Amino acid sequence: MTxxxxxxxxxxxxxxxxxRSGYEIKRLVDHSTRLFWAASYGQIYPELRRLEAEGLVxxxxxxxxxxxxxxxxxxxxxxxxxxDWLTDxxxxxxxxxxxxLKLFFADALPPGGAxxxxxxxxxxxxxxxxxxxxxxxxxxxxxxxxxVVVLRYGIEFHQWMVDWCRETERRxxxxxxxxxxxxxxx
Amino acid sequence: MTxxxxxxxxxxxxxxxxxRSGYEIKRLVDHSTRLFWAASYGQIYPELRRLEAEGLVxxxxxxxxxxxxxxxxxxxxxxxxxxDWLTDxxxxxxxxxxxxLKLFFADALPPGGAxxxxxxxxxxxxxxxxxxxxxxxxxxxxxxxxxVVVLRYGIEFHQWMVDWCRETERRxxxxxxxxxxxxxxx
DNA sequence: GAGACCATGTAATGTGTTACATGATTTT
DNA sequence: AAAATCATGTAACACATTACATGGTCTC
Numbered sequence: 001m002t003x004x005x006x007x008x009x010x011x012x013x014x015x016x017x018x019x020r021s022g023y024e025i026k027r028l029v030d031h032s033t034r035l036f037w038a039a040s041y042g043q044i045y046p047e048l049r050r051l052e053a054e055g056l057v058x059x060x061x062x063x064x065x066x067x068x069x070x071x072x073x074x075x076x077x078x079x080x081x082x083x084d085w086l087t088d089x090x091x092x093x094x095x096x097x098x099x100x101l102k103l104f105f106a107d108a109l110p111p112g113g114a115x116x117x118x119x120x121x122x123x124x125x126x127x128x129x130x131x132x133x134x135x136x137x138x139x140x141x142x143x144x145x146x147x148v149v150v151l152r153y154g155i156e157f158h159q160w161m162v163d164w165c166r167e168t169e170r171r172x173x174x175x176x177x178x179x180x181x182x183x184x185x186x
Numbered sequence: 187m188t189x190x191x192x193x194x195x196x197x198x199x200x201x202x203x204x205x206r207s208g209y210e211i212k213r214l215v216d217h218s219t220r221l222f223w224a225a226s227y228g229q230i231y232p233e234l235r236r237l238e239a240e241g242l243v244x245x246x247x248x249x250x251x252x253x254x255x256x257x258x259x260x261x262x263x264x265x266x267x268x269x270d271w272l273t274d275x276x277x278x279x280x281x282x283x284x285x286x287l288k289l290f291f292a293d294a295l296p297p298g299g300a301x302x303x304x305x306x307x308x309x310x311x312x313x314x315x316x317x318x319x320x321x322x323x324x325x326x327x328x329x330x331x332x333x334v335v336v337l338r339y340g341i342e343f344h345q346w347m348v349d350w351c352r353e354t355e356r357r358x359x360x361x362x363x364x365x366x367x368x369x370x371x372x
Numbered sequence: 373g374a375g376a377c378c379a380t381g382t383a384a385t386g387t388g389t390t391a392c393a394t395g396a397t398t399t400t
Numbered sequence: 401a402a403a404a405t406c407a408t409g410t411a412a413c414a415c416a417t418t419a420c421a422t423g424g425t426c427t428c
Contacts, residue, residue: 006387009284013291023407033290036283040389045409067396067407085288086295086303091310092284097222098195099279100339102272104219105199106332108265109272114332117272124277146292146300153286153350160346164339192415209379226417231381253379253424 004085007043008051012074012082015057019073022048032147035128035154048072056081099124111179115172122165129158190271193229194237198260198268201243205259208234218333221314221340234258242267285310297365301358308351315344 004012010033014025022044029039051057056078062071074082099121106114132155139148190198196219200211208230215225237243242264248257260268285307292300318341325334 009287013287013294016291016294021407022409027406033287036281037287038388041409042390042411043388064406065397069407079294082291082294086291086299089306090284091306092282093310094282095222096278096280099277100336101195101199101219101223103332103339104336105202105268105272108199108202108268113273120275120277124279146289149354150286150290153289156350157346160343164342168335207379208381213378224416227381228383228418229416250378251425255379 002054004081005047005050006037007039007047008056009085010037010039011044011047011051011072012056012078012085015072015074015078016082019071021069021071023069051078112176115169115176118165118168118172122162122169125158125161125165129155129162132158188240190267191233191236192223193225193233194242195271196223196225197230197233197237197258198242198264198271201258201260201264202268205257207255207257209255237264298362301355301362304351304354304358308348308355311344311347311351315341315348318344 010029011025014020014028020028022041026039026041026044029037048057048059052059052072055075057072058075059070059072061069063069099117102117103114103121106117109117132151136151136155139151196215197211200206200214203214206214208227212225212227212230215223234243234245238245238258241261243258244261245256245258247255249255285303288303289300289307292303295303318337322337322341325337
């Protein structure tokens, strides 16, 4: 009832899909939500203990072979906390984009410098877009559910950014030509 | 030469536009880059001192009336550090989107719960879009430069998200109707 | 004279990453 | 036998927000 921490949210969500160890939660996050919600071991392990102390999850020792392993599952209180969070109206949305910051200050660069910024931005987004498309291609045919909806959001968003970069590069170059013509007309 | 800190980047960029006090830098950030690059007093003031110790900026006491005020300007080394950063290929891009995380786990919600998540997401983006459009409308006519390019990016991006939400809401409802028809056909 | 705004700074707190330490099991 | 992966955990550090403390000026 204290309000879930940032890590707590992914953990409860992950455990809704079934009992999991801290290691498995980290793996799941790295393979699915990391682009919009990351979590590290340094957060996950301590938080699992805190959630257990609050009664939202329970851990049980379930070794795999001789390998120690602690598996957590949602308690009814944990499931309630999950739906409470899912239906509340907290909507944190933070973006940290170095390319935009560079572009914002691009007037400090010699003419033509800005295009390089946008070009570098596009290259980076294209790489990530390709990786997302690979994930999509590897999806079992007929896969549905909201996890796929979110993946497609990622793909379409990255595609949108790549298009925006291309358009902006074009505009930068047009402007450069316009300036050059004006200069030669003198 | 040590590699600029996150705050250092906005500070040098801001100072390229002219000498400014810490307070003015904070104001500028809050009114322009905060959506993709924020900075707080707790970062700005200590960082200004660090940058001065490194020789990238110089501060001078320039009181305004009886009000103490310390104004910083770029040194040649600071201007160099700025262009070095602008032309390097660091391209940090992090996104933290609670709406996407909720949608990702929306299978845990009763049918129809996901639409509410998307609707809440759209509402929030619409509010921000409106604020950005106000800023654009208040722009002096004929305003140009990369600051405006970045503002338009923000507007178009938010518009894209709103459209995506609308489309997704529609699809969720269609699917619900499809299911209801299937159920009634039995 | 109240409230908004200018102005600087620090301390406490929270959030998050990285590296380290340890060790078993599985795959090549 | 080496490398990858499974598995847990902590300590150090970096990054960032919030609240507090202080006080001047300007506008209504």
